[in-house]
Amino acid sequence: MSGIKKVVLAYSGGLDTSIILKWLKDKYGCEVVTFTADIGQGEEVEPARAKAQAMGVKEIYIDDLREEYARDFVFPMFRANTLYEGEYLLGTSIARPLIAKRLIEIANETGADAISHGATGKGNDQVRFELGAYALKPDVKVIAPWREWDLTSREKLMAYAEQHNIPVDFAKKGKKSPYSMDANLLHISYEGGVLEDPWCEPEEDMWRWSVSPEKAPDTPAYVELTYRKGDIVAIDGQAMSPAQVMAHLNTVAGANGIGRADIVENRYVGMKSRGAYETPAGTVMLKGHRAIESLTLDREVAHLKDELMPRYASLIYNGYWWSPERKMLQAMIDASQEHVNGVVRLKLYKGNVIVAGRKSENDSLFDANIATFEDDAGAYNQKDAEGFIKLNALRMRIAAKRGR
Numbered sequence: 001m002s003g004i005k006k007v008v009l010a011y012s013g014g015l016d017t018s019i020i021l022k023w024l025k026d027k028y029g030c031e032v033v034t035f036t037a038d039i040g041q042g043e044e045v046e047p048a049r050a051k052a053q054a055m056g057v058k059e060i061y062i063d064d065l066r067e068e069y070a071r072d073f074v075f076p077m078f079r080a081n082t083l084y085e086g087e088y089l090l091g092t093s094i095a096r097p098l099i100a101k102r103l104i105e106i107a108n109e110t111g112a113d114a115i116s117h118g119a120t121g122k123g124n125d126q127v128r129f130e131l132g133a134y135a136l137k138p139d140v141k142v143i144a145p146w147r148e149w150d151l152t153s154r155e156k157l158m159a160y161a162e163q164h165n166i167p168v169d170f171a172k173k174g175k176k177s178p179y180s181m182d183a184n185l186l187h188i189s190y191e192g193g194v195l196e197d198p199w200c201e202p203e204e205d206m207w208r209w210s211v212s213p214e215k216a217p218d219t220p221a222y223v224e225l226t227y228r229k230g231d232i233v234a235i236d237g238q239a240m241s242p243a244q245v246m247a248h249l250n251t252v253a254g255a256n257g258i259g260r261a262d263i264v265e266n267r268y269v270g271m272k273s274r275g276a277y278e279t280p281a282g283t284v285m286l287k288g289h290r291a292i293e294s295l296t297l298d299r300e301v302a303h304l305k306d307e308l309m310p311r312y313a314s315l316i317y318n319g320y321w322w323s324p325e326r327k328m329l330q331a332m333i334d335a336s337q338e339h340v341n342g343v344v345r346l347k348l349y350k351g352n353v354i355v356a357g358r359k360s361e362n363d364s365l366f367d368a369n370i371a372t373f374e375d376d377a378g379a380y381n382q383k384d385a386e387g388f389i390k391l392n393a394l395r396m397r398i399a400a401k402r403g404r
Helices: 015-028 047-054 068-080 093-110 123-138 152-165 243-253 281-294 299-318 324-336 384-401
Strands: 006-010 032-036 062-065 115-116 141-143 178-184 188-191 221-228 231-235 260-265 272-278 342-351 352-359
Touching: 006 015, 006 093, 015 152, 032 093, 047 062, 068 093, 068 243, 068 281, 068 324, 068 352, 093 115, 093 123, 093 299, 123 141, 123 299, 141 178, 141 231, 141 324, 221 243, 221 281, 243 281, 272 324, 281 342, 281 352
Parallel strands: 006 032, 006 115, 032 062, 115 141
Antiparallel strands: 178 188, 188 272, 221 231, 221 342, 260 272, 342 352
């Protein structure tokens, strides 16, 4: 790849991306712009500025994207009740299109020729970053060092860091972290270590955001979620922004042992991988949203959403957030949420999220006068069911007469 004069690097300040920063300068003789995003990972991002400055970076972007992440990515995804392969709440996947978007914006602002990231050639993130980048800037050049260099082991990375005087945290020097972790406001993921054996149970001291269900309080906690057009706008009557909603639910749900998942998933690049995830807020949000939809959505609309959800989930998992088909599905999903308004009361108890009540003053389609087992005063004519059943049985009765 020739003619590269300036590159925008997705920079965490950690060892890998610090090595990439130096490698880009040496390999391409280019200027590097660093971009560090705060998407709620729970760690300070400002130290990345000092590290970048120490390595001679002149243009440094450190952005607080928590509200944009929650409002424009996580909340729209939860309107669809999204689960990948029935279990994964897509905490890593949904963060990547935002990072790709910001990389391209910075490239345009700074006149950069290319962007770069630290995703490996084995994972999904390289696909997500690059599909997003190409969708937003078709002619952008992408540099993926893990697909180019020969620094294929931690030992080689450490040797490169020592050779080029790249700062390394002394406590971590020469010591392999047992897990590869990625965190944001929606979740924290764990891979590697003992998790590479699908038979091994995750170690209890691995988890960061939640207590074990066994150690959770013996008294349940209750939360009331207020919904407006499918989004949570208040908790226990207190108005909150999307990011505030997620931070609050992470705390209260994690304290009650909620949100742990142990999954073997199918990566887009073809392999199976085992990962453990903590998604306290997301687990509560999914349960609450389905509860309010059960009260306010038309049956066929709800069923159609459920049919389309796996396709929508795959699009996000595989990196197609910015694709025309995802945008089309999102428009349909958002339209379905016009009357998804009301309050859901949830009981959080030892790893369980239990619906304790739901109500919607103006948008509920539940009619107690019709559904009652008591005298319905003629609101529903039970005799109508006979013809309904016979018409729906007609094709089966004809087939049975023919011996089929």
